[in-house]
Amino acid sequence: xxxxxxxxxxxxxxxxxxxxxxxxxxxxxxxxxxxxxxxxxxxxxxxxxxxxxxxxxxxxxxxxxxxxxxxxxxxxxxxxxxxxxxxxxxxxxxxxxxxxxxxxxxxxxxxxxxxxxxxxxxxxxxxxxxxxxxxxxxxxxxxxxxxxxxx
Amino acid sequence: xxxxxxxxxxxxxxxxxxxxxxxxxxxxxxxxxxxxxxxxxxxxxxxxxxxxxxxxxxxxxxxxxxxxxxxxxxxxxxxxxxxxxxxxxxxxxxxxxxxxxxxxxxxxxxxxxxxxxxxxxxxxxxxxxxxxxxxxxxxxxxxxxxxxxxxxxxxxxxxxxxxxxxxxxxxxxxxxxxxxxxxxxxxxxxxxxxxxxxxxxxxxxxxxxxxxxxxxxxxxxxxxxxxxxxxxxxxxxxxxxxxxxxxxxxxxxxxxxxxxxxxxxxxxxxxxxxxxxxxxxxxxxxxxxxxxxxxxxxxxxxxxxxxxxxxxxxxxxxxxxxxxxxxxxxxxxxxxxxxxxxxxxxxxxxxxxxxxxxxxxxxxxxxxxxxxxxxxxxxxxxxxxxxxxxxxxxxxxxxxxxxxxxxxxxxxxxxxxxxxxxxxxxxxxxxxxxxxxxxxxxxxxxxxxxxxxxxxxxxxxxxxxxxxxxxxxxxxxxxxxxxxxxxxxxxxxxxxxxxxxxxxxxxxxxxxxxxxxxxxxxxxxxxxxxxxxxxxxxxxxxxxxxxxxxxxxxxxxxxxxxxxxxxxxxxxxxxxxxxxxxxxxxxxxxxxxxxxxxxxxxxxxxxxxxxxxxxxxxxxxxxxxxxxxxxxxxxxxxxxxxxxxxxxxxxxxxxxxxxxxxxxxxxxxxxxxxxxxxxxxxxxxxxxxxxxxxxxxxxxxxxxxxxxxxxxxxxxxxxxxxxxxxxxxxx
Numbered sequence: 001x002x003x004x005x006x007x008x009x010x011x012x013x014x015x016x017x018x019x020x021x022x023x024x025x026x027x028x029x030x031x032x033x034x035x036x037x038x039x040x041x042x043x044x045x046x047x048x049x050x051x052x053x054x055x056x057x058x059x060x061x062x063x064x065x066x067x068x069x070x071x072x073x074x075x076x077x078x079x080x081x082x083x084x085x086x087x088x089x090x091x092x093x094x095x096x097x098x099x100x101x102x103x104x105x106x107x108x109x110x111x112x113x114x115x116x117x118x119x120x121x122x123x124x125x126x127x128x129x130x131x132x133x134x135x136x137x138x139x140x141x142x143x144x145x146x147x148x149x150x151x
Numbered sequence: 152x153x154x155x156x157x158x159x160x161x162x163x164x165x166x167x168x169x170x171x172x173x174x175x176x177x178x179x180x181x182x183x184x185x186x187x188x189x190x191x192x193x194x195x196x197x198x199x200x201x202x203x204x205x206x207x208x209x210x211x212x213x214x215x216x217x218x219x220x221x222x223x224x225x226x227x228x229x230x231x232x233x234x235x236x237x238x239x240x241x242x243x244x245x246x247x248x249x250x251x252x253x254x255x256x257x258x259x260x261x262x263x264x265x266x267x268x269x270x271x272x273x274x275x276x277x278x279x280x281x282x283x284x285x286x287x288x289x290x291x292x293x294x295x296x297x298x299x300x301x302x303x304x305x306x307x308x309x310x311x312x313x314x315x316x317x318x319x320x321x322x323x324x325x326x327x328x329x330x331x332x333x334x335x336x337x338x339x340x341x342x343x344x345x346x347x348x349x350x351x352x353x354x355x356x357x358x359x360x361x362x363x364x365x366x367x368x369x370x371x372x373x374x375x376x377x378x379x380x381x382x383x384x385x386x387x388x389x390x391x392x393x394x395x396x397x398x399x400x401x402x403x404x405x406x407x408x409x410x411x412x413x414x415x416x417x418x419x420x421x422x423x424x425x426x427x428x429x430x431x432x433x434x435x436x437x438x439x440x441x442x443x444x445x446x447x448x449x450x451x452x453x454x455x456x457x458x459x460x461x462x463x464x465x466x467x468x469x470x471x472x473x474x475x476x477x478x479x480x481x482x483x484x485x486x487x488x489x490x491x492x493x494x495x496x497x498x499x500x501x502x503x504x505x506x507x508x509x510x511x512x513x514x515x516x517x518x519x520x521x522x523x524x525x526x527x528x529x530x531x532x533x534x535x536x537x538x539x540x541x542x543x544x545x546x547x548x549x550x551x552x553x554x555x556x557x558x559x560x561x562x563x564x565x566x567x568x569x570x571x572x573x574x575x576x577x578x579x580x581x582x583x584x585x586x587x588x589x590x591x592x593x594x595x596x597x598x599x600x601x602x603x604x605x606x607x608x609x610x611x612x613x614x615x616x617x618x619x620x621x622x623x624x625x626x627x628x629x630x631x632x633x634x635x636x637x638x639x640x641x642x643x644x645x646x647x648x649x650x651x652x653x654x655x656x657x658x659x660x661x662x663x664x665x666x667x668x669x670x671x672x673x674x675x676x677x678x679x680x681x682x683x684x685x686x687x688x689x690x691x692x693x694x695x696x697x698x699x700x701x702x703x704x705x706x707x708x709x710x711x712x713x714x715x716x717x718x719x720x721x722x723x724x725x726x727x728x729x730x731x732x733x734x735x736x737x738x739x740x741x742x743x744x745x746x747x748x749x750x751x752x753x754x755x756x757x758x759x760x761x762x763x764x765x766x767x768x769x770x771x772x773x774x775x776x777x778x779x780x781x782x783x784x785x786x787x788x789x790x791x792x793x794x795x796x797x798x799x800x801x802x803x804x805x806x807x808x809x810x811x812x813x814x815x816x817x818x819x820x821x822x823x824x825x826x827x828x829x830x831x832x833x834x835x836x837x838x839x840x841x842x843x844x845x846x847x848x849x850x851x852x853x854x855x856x857x858x859x860x861x862x863x864x865x866x867x868x869x870x871x872x873x874x875x876x877x878x879x880x881x882x
Contacts, residue, residue: 055775055785056775057774086770114205114206117209122780124872133842
């Protein structure tokens with residue numbers, strides 16, 4: 001892995017560790033939609049996770065159309081955000097986690113969001129994994145790099 | 152970081168670390184007066200616990216779920232219960248636990264202790280809110296002491312503390328709690344000293360009981376009371392109670408026993424001891440610069456000071472809102488036991504007899520004057536029972552809460568409401584009523600002729616089995632159309648009850664739910680969580696909780712029967728008033744009766760949804776409404792907004808009952824409902840209890856649901872998460 005890529009991945013990891021919430025973009029029947037989710041990423045940034053009630057519009061959308069985008073950034077609502085903040089957009093495919101390693105993945109998620117333990121236990125709460133394909137990192141106003149995670 | 156400080160180190164650490172109680176005790180100790188052996192877990196350990204376990208985030212989530220100003224007392228209690236359980240189930244980080252354990256063992260071994268709160272500012276002059284945070288007596292063993300340290304921390308968020316959060320300056324980001332551990336003094340006699348009598352500033356007050364002070368503080372034992380001259384300590388008066396019992400350290404906690412014949416006749420203090428307490432109180436006043444509220448005890452004739460705090464004028468007793476009443480709902484086990492006997496053996500039989508007696512009146516033979524007297528008599532009677540309801544029945548409902556707390560302390564379950572499963576199936580009166588409705592519905596299902604007849608608005612003859620059972624139902628529970636408040640037509644209320652029964656008959660009977668945890672196992676687990684000596688106590692508290700749960704429902708039925716008798720008489724009055732043949736004198740006489748001239752606000756109140764017309768360019772619509780999950784499950788159905796009682800009679804199978812608050816007279820439609828939504832909050836409120844009996848999803852505390860949901864719209868009730876989702880148009 002080249003140093004630039006290593007450096008960028010490290011920046012993304014640091015950003016993801018520092019932020020609790022992400023903007024999730026879904027779409028269904030040609031209609032886009034955006035919502036906030038409390039997210040966590042796995043160690044190698046290949047998967048992002050979040051919880052949602054299965055009665056929400058975002059859940060309906062991602063079941064209908066699993067390709068989603070997720071935006072994470074560290075702006076603090078100041079003018080200098082435009083050059084100081086880092087924004088990362090990731091695209092990938094979402095699915096409800098129903099595999100045998102669900103407990104392990106959920107524990108990893110709850111390590112970052114322990115206060116959502118009660119929420120995660122409800123039978124109507126879906127644990128979603130987004131298998132990431134590519135990241136777009138923006139810093140210093142318009143510097144953009146793209147990182148392919150999985151082809 | 153040392154997790155446990157000795158009393159000699161309290162002052163150096165400062166009041167911000169050791170809290171008001173510990174700081175005062177250190178000052179008293181420094182003055183050379185006797186205090187029990189005392190150590191303190193400083194605030195930094197609490198802070199450390201929150202930081203390492205990250206339960207702060209969960210507490211924030213709990214207390215920010217809904218603005219406090221929109222919460223009822225029951226909802227605040229629920230929050231407090233969940234936070235308490237969070238502390239109980241979250242272990243102290245291992246490194247702190249290890250040090251704490253060895254220091255507690257070193258300090259107290261297996262001796263019994265008191266574990267008390269000591270919040271900074273708790274006992275200072277600016278805010279004296281005694282009793283808002285918890286203290287525990289007779290705790291034995293390091294692990295148990297550590298568990299109770301966590302419970303004291305949790306009491307920073309007790310319902311009482313949350314109610315007085317503004318006055319206390321409670322803020323999760325900054326609020327702290329230190330804990331005091333004191334050796335438990337085997338008290339011969341104990342009591343309080345009040346340096347300044349609140350009703351006369353020239354006097355001081357001493358109250359005393361035999362045994363532990365807890366009995367006095369909880370109001371379980373009436374104390375001897377002395378009024379003294381504040382300046383000289385001269386006894387001005389001595390009020391003697393009927394002395395019966397005293398509190399003593401039980402296996403764990405506090406037990407009660409009868410006093411000996413000799414002690415029954417002898418005050419706990421002689422005049423010299425009264426003077427000694429006054430003299431000590433004066434020393435405290437000199438030390439702290441203002442009159443004190445001091446707790447003391449005698450052990451082998453030595454006076455020991457348990458705690459002292461300044462008397463202030465800003466305590467919660469002076470507040471003019473309902474919070475003081477809410478706090479009186481906290482009853483001790485002893486108090487609830489007495490209340491149970493009063494309700495079960497006296498009040499309920501009286502109510503039943505009263506309703507029966509009133510049912511025997513024949514209005515037809517009454518003159519207008521007699522009828523007016525009868526209505527007024529019934530109104531007075533009903534008002535009396537409403538007062539009894541608030542004074543005795545509502546406080547007895549706290550038995551459910553007391554059991555829940557004792558269950559959670561003993562079992563430490565993941566689900567703080569696990570205890571509810573042990574309260575169900577207590578034979579609720581409203582379930583009996585619903586079973587009778589179901590029997591009537593079954594008759595319609597199995598008899599096509601009867602069905603056709605009823606659908607044609609015809610009522611079978613008096614000797615028809617259906618009619619006999621229907622009359623029995625009305626005799627027992629009143630005509631639902633009447634008791635739901637229509638008051639205009641009580642003879643099968645415009646066939647309202649028949650319409651409802653036809654609706655019941657359309658579907659197979661709804662069975663009482665049988666899913667859920669293994670009750671036998673839960674009960675065994677609960678009982679096994681107590682040492683053998685406390686098994687009886689555990690069983691008694693469970694019994695009290697179940698009776699409290701049952702009566703929470705039944706008392707409404709009994710009150711409803713008396714109300715129905717009032718409505719019957721009012722209805723007769725209305726019927727005579729609308730009679731064209733009535734004389735002018737009779738009309739005047741009847742019109743003077745308030746119940747006959749009043750237009751019910753409740754019924755006429757309009758609750759239009761706050762929605763704009765969706766045909767216009769801009770519109771507003773609620774998509775999700777968050778309440779409190781009060782019955783697990785998920786269901787989708789048409790919202791049936793019950794604004795007035797008549798709406799219930801048009802209730803259809805599968806509708807979602809949406810209302811401000813479910814009362815007794817609504818629960819008969821619950822077997823038809825697919826889910827229940829209440830604006831009123833709380834897990835243990837009436838509607839939630841009945842919904843759980845049927846296994847229906849239920850959400851309580853959904854503020855403004857009546858405004859935000861439209862009648863007839865499709866909604867989904869997620870009873871696991873407490874979320875109502877309204878179906879909106881495709882994007």
